[in-house]
Amino acid sequence: MSAENLHVGVIGATGAVGVELINVMFDRNFPVGELTLFASERSAGKTVETKYGTKTVALFSVEDAKKCDIVFLAVSGDFAKEYAPHIAEGALVIDNSSAFRLRDDVPLIVPEINGDLAKKAKLIANPNCTTAIAAVALWPLHKAFGLKKVFVSTYQAASGAGQPGMNELREGLASGLKGEEIKAEVFAHPLAFNVIPHIDTFQENGYTREEMKVTWETRKIFGEPDLAVSCTAVRIPTERTHSESIVVETEKAVTPQAARDVLATAKGVKLVDNPEKLEYPMPINATRQYDVEVGRIRTNLIFGDHGLELFVAGDQLLKGAALNAVQIAEASIA
Amino acid sequence: MSAENLHVGVIGATGAVGVELINVMFDRNFPVGELTLFASERSAGKTVETKYGTKTVALFSVEDAKKCDIVFLAVSGDFAKEYAPHIAEGALVIDNSSAFRLRDDVPLIVPEINGDLAKKAKLIANPNCTTAIAAVALWPLHKAFGLKKVFVSTYQAASGAGQPGMNELREGLASGLKGEEIKAEVFAHPLAFNVIPHIDTFQENGYTREEMKVTWETRKIFGEPDLAVSCTAVRIPTERTHSESIVVETEKAVTPQAARDVLATAKGVKLVDNPEKLEYPMPINATRQYDVEVGRIRTNLIFGDHGLELFVAGDQLLKGAALNAVQIAEASIA
Numbered sequence: 001m002s003a004e005n006l007h008v009g010v011i012g013a014t015g016a017v018g019v020e021l022i023n024v025m026f027d028r029n030f031p032v033g034e035l036t037l038f039a040s041e042r043s044a045g046k047t048v049e050t051k052y053g054t055k056t057v058a059l060f061s062v063e064d065a066k067k068c069d070i071v072f073l074a075v076s077g078d079f080a081k082e083y084a085p086h087i088a089e090g091a092l093v094i095d096n097s098s099a100f101r102l103r104d105d106v107p108l109i110v111p112e113i114n115g116d117l118a119k120k121a122k123l124i125a126n127p128n129c130t131t132a133i134a135a136v137a138l139w140p141l142h143k144a145f146g147l148k149k150v151f152v153s154t155y156q157a158a159s160g161a162g163q164p165g166m167n168e169l170r171e172g173l174a175s176g177l178k179g180e181e182i183k184a185e186v187f188a189h190p191l192a193f194n195v196i197p198h199i200d201t202f203q204e205n206g207y208t209r210e211e212m213k214v215t216w217e218t219r220k221i222f223g224e225p226d227l228a229v230s231c232t233a234v235r236i237p238t239e240r241t242h243s244e245s246i247v248v249e250t251e252k253a254v255t256p257q258a259a260r261d262v263l264a265t266a267k268g269v270k271l272v273d274n275p276e277k278l279e280y281p282m283p284i285n286a287t288r289q290y291d292v293e294v295g296r297i298r299t300n301l302i303f304g305d306h307g308l309e310l311f312v313a314g315d316q317l318l319k320g321a322a323l324n325a326v327q328i329a330e331a332s333i334a
Numbered sequence: 335m336s337a338e339n340l341h342v343g344v345i346g347a348t349g350a351v352g353v354e355l356i357n358v359m360f361d362r363n364f365p366v367g368e369l370t371l372f373a374s375e376r377s378a379g380k381t382v383e384t385k386y387g388t389k390t391v392a393l394f395s396v397e398d399a400k401k402c403d404i405v406f407l408a409v410s411g412d413f414a415k416e417y418a419p420h421i422a423e424g425a426l427v428i429d430n431s432s433a434f435r436l437r438d439d440v441p442l443i444v445p446e447i448n449g450d451l452a453k454k455a456k457l458i459a460n461p462n463c464t465t466a467i468a469a470v471a472l473w474p475l476h477k478a479f480g481l482k483k484v485f486v487s488t489y490q491a492a493s494g495a496g497q498p499g500m501n502e503l504r505e506g507l508a509s510g511l512k513g514e515e516i517k518a519e520v521f522a523h524p525l526a527f528n529v530i531p532h533i534d535t536f537q538e539n540g541y542t543r544e545e546m547k548v549t550w551e552t553r554k555i556f557g558e559p560d561l562a563v564s565c566t567a568v569r570i571p572t573e574r575t576h577s578e579s580i581v582v583e584t585e586k587a588v589t590p591q592a593a594r595d596v597l598a599t600a601k602g603v604k605l606v607d608n609p610e611k612l613e614y615p616m617p618i619n620a621t622r623q624y625d626v627e628v629g630r631i632r633t634n635l636i637f638g639d640h641g642l643e644l645f646v647a648g649d650q651l652l653k654g655a656a657l658n659a660v661q662i663a664e665a666s667i668a
Contacts, residue, residue, distance in 0.1 A: 149636050153487035153579035155529050155570065173507050194618045195489050195570065195577050197630050197645045202609040206590060206632030207643075215635060230635040232579040232643060236489065236529065236570050243529050245487035245566040245579075256540060275536040284528045296531050298540030301549060301564040302483050309541075309566060311531045 005033025006333075009065050009091065012074035013037035013057065014048060016163040017096055020322035021072050026051035030326060031333075038065060066090025070329050073097065074321075088123040092332055094325050098209075101125040101217055108220050111327040112267040113139045118331035126328060127221060128213040129320025130154050130233060134244055135221050136319065137294045137312045140266035141259060142222060146251030148306075152214055152231040152244055156199060157283065159240035159316045161186050166239055173237070187235065196235040208233055241283035242320060243313040249303040256297045259308055263294050268319065273297050281313035292319050339367025340667070343399050343425065346408035347371035347391065348382060350497040351430055354656035355406050360385035364660060365667070372399060400424025404663050407431065408655075422457040426666055428659050432543075435459040435551055442554050445661040446601040447473045452665035460662060461555060462547040463654025464488050464567060468578055469555050470653065471628045471646045474600035475593060476556060480585030482640075486548055486565040486578055490533060491617065493574035493650045495520050500573055507571070521569065530569040542567055575617035576654060577647040583637040590631045593642055597628050602653065607631050615647035626653050 008025065012018040014037075025032055037048060037057045044059035058064065062083055065071050068091040073080050077097035084093050084100065100106040100123060107117035108125045110132050118124060127135070134152060141147060158169035164186045172182040172192030182190035189196050200209035214231040218224075264271045272281050273295035281293035292314035300307030314320060342359065346352040348371075359366055371382060371391045378393035392398065396417055399405050402425040407414050411431035418427050418434065434440040434457060441451035442459045444466050452458060461469070468486060475481060492503035498520045506516040506526030516524035523530050533544035548565040552558075598605045606615050607629035615627035626648035634641030648654060 151485055151581055151636065153566075155489070155568065170511060174511055177504060177508055177511075188612050189616060190618060193573050194616055195572060195647075196616060197577070197579075197614050198609070198612065205635075206609070206630070207635070228636045230581065230643060232487075232581075232630065232645060234489065234577070234579065234645075236572075238529060238571065239527050243531070243568070245531075245568065247485055247564065247566075275532070275540070278522050278532065280531050282523060282528055282530060284524060296540070296566065301539075301541070302485065302562045309564060311566060311568075313529075 004031050006031050006069040007034040007036070007067065008032050009036045009038055009068035009071040010074065011038045011060060011065070011071065013039065014043065015074055016159055016166065016317055017074040017321045020317045021074060021325060022050045022052065024318065024322050024326045028326060028330070030329065036064070036068060062086045070094065070332070072325055084123055092121070093123045094126055094328050095123065096126045096321055096325055098128065098213065101127060102220065108217060109328050109331070110135045110221050110324060111331045112136050113221055114223070115327070115331035118328050124328050126321065126325045127217045128210070129160060129316045130156060130210065130242055130244065131214050131217040131221070132324050133242055133292050133312060133314035133320050134214065134246065135218055136266070136268040136292045137263070137310070138218070138246070138248070139222065140262045140269065141248065141250070141308070144262045145254040147227060147248050148251055149249040150218070150227065150229040151247040152229070154231065154233045155236045155238070155243035156233060157236070157238040157240045157242055157316055158191060160199065160235070160242070169237055169239065191235060191237050193237065197232065199233045199235055238283050239287070240315060240317055241286045241313050242316045243281065243283060243311065245311055247300050247307065247309050249307045253305045254308060255305070256299060256308065259297050268292060269294050271295065281311050283313055286313040287315055288318070289315060290318055290323055338365050340365050340403040341368040341370070341401065342366050343370045343372055343402035343405040344408065345372045345394060345399070345405065348373070348377060349408055350493055350500065350651055351408040351655045354651045355408060355659060356384045356386065358652065358656050358660045362660060362664070364663065370398070370402060396420045404428065404666070406659055418457055426455070427457045428460060428662050429457065430460045430655055430659055432462065432547065435461060436554065442551060443662050443665070444469045444555050444658060445665045446470050447555055448557070449661070449665035452662050458662050460655065460659045461551045462544070463494060463650045464490060464544065464576055464578065465548050465551040465555070466658050467576055467626050467646060467648035467654050468548065468580065469552055470602040470626045471597070471644070472552070472580070472582070473556065474596045474603065475582065475584070475642070478596045479588040481561060481582050482585055483583040484552070484561065484563040485581040486563070488565065488567045489570045489572070489577035490567060491570070491572040491574045491576055491650055492525060494533065494569070494576070503571055503573065525569060525571050527571065531566065533567045533569055572617050573621070574649060574651055575620045575647050576650045577615065577617060577645065579645055581634050581641065581643050583641045587639045588642060589639070590633055590642065593631050602626060603628050605629065615645050617647055620647035621649055622652070623649060624652055624657055
């Protein structure tokens, strides 16, 4: 594909991820020649303010989408399942949903790890947000020390449920502060002043799909089908950055300093690990930042010199979604 | 000690834990004959509304405190260090601070586990909140299946920093909703819309004292000086219940159902584990509740049939502090 003046289509441009996709393309000077925003009949015809100017939303059709060079899908898995293969007959499709992530014939890409796969594909899956954020932190450690076991507990922001999720959190906080009832329509329970250990649907093994995505997708992205990964995924009342507490057991001996040395130069990672200066990964700093913050690196008390304990924070809408998708597009034309 | 008409003293009665101590004694019909609230010169003479009626706060003196049968300390470790041993010459002292928790000659008690130690002591330490909440959930599993490794990640509420912490959270949320600056005086950073992976001071090994307390205190309470426990302690923007994501490896094989059967009848535990009905431990339900909620019980994907993954939620001010202290007092006169 030519790297200049691409015709880019965005489906779901007014959602939280779609808005960030357009921002990220602009900020990274992605070679957009023409930008088409697609929507269903309900939204077609509306105008949207973007960094590329005011855009009128076009009615989606497979035929028109196929005419683009690249189409980002920031919509539901059901939509993606139905239309992505057809659009991919004409355009490179980068799908943010989970619909194709585990399909053997569809690459699942975190560009810092397996971006080379982006050049050959017509349909590429963008990983789960929690997985992508953990993966950029864990991959350099895996290459250097070999990961044997990975235990993850997440602190996931409302943005994982899109703009409606963020709105419901803010409304719930306002209600809660006034002592009024906190409504729950987007989330299964009130999120304000609460934590909800339930994201996506429950599986037969007692894990949620969100938790299993971290296992399944990390294995695929790393090319390690047997990597031992287990996760507890928890929604907390923050707005748009996911944090994760991670314990790893490693094949090779590792010290916190050796891990820091590896992470200090790792792509997509910002090492934030100066506890004496009160510096560690936190949502207030990681929000609207491209890099995933990694810190609190210490020898795990159980695995000793073959284990690490660490904390990461990454913007769910950026590395967890829009940024990674645009990086995939960049990798496809690199 | 006679079990009737005890003279009870509370030092720190106007703090978040002190207030709950008085509520819990009243609600559990603890045999209070006389209640004396002690404070420093700054607060002495003030009147306080309690379930026992309006009380005038007395100026603290060791001599007066010694005249009580039982004295609860809900103040700083520094105060406890200086005065607790002297008060204990006359009264049974139950200290909520960390000052004496690891002293060999001072029992550290979670009554469901080692309440028998309460009868012999003159000075008893009340454990760290996170530890107490995890301990009631883990002890029944330890007895039944033998815990080999325990991995904990916490979701700790603002109440761990007392009423000032809860106030700062509410003020921060109100400011944040208005787009104004969020102040941080109680916490090291703004807590509203954020998570802070830092509670108590950092140790040389990179863990915080809060994290090490979970290791040290669990070992002492369980009487297992070598139990492998590791923790990441994280402050999140909730008000008064701590949640914890826990992975354990067990000596004996265990199924989720076997674990549920054990926990269903365990003292201090409320089994809340019906994902299909969207029932799992959450702060909105565990707040102001005596029992620690335990749920999301499943086979850990890494340790297989010798491992469990679970989620707990317990009120930090109750089982994590005031309730456990009153239960210790109950055990001392049982």
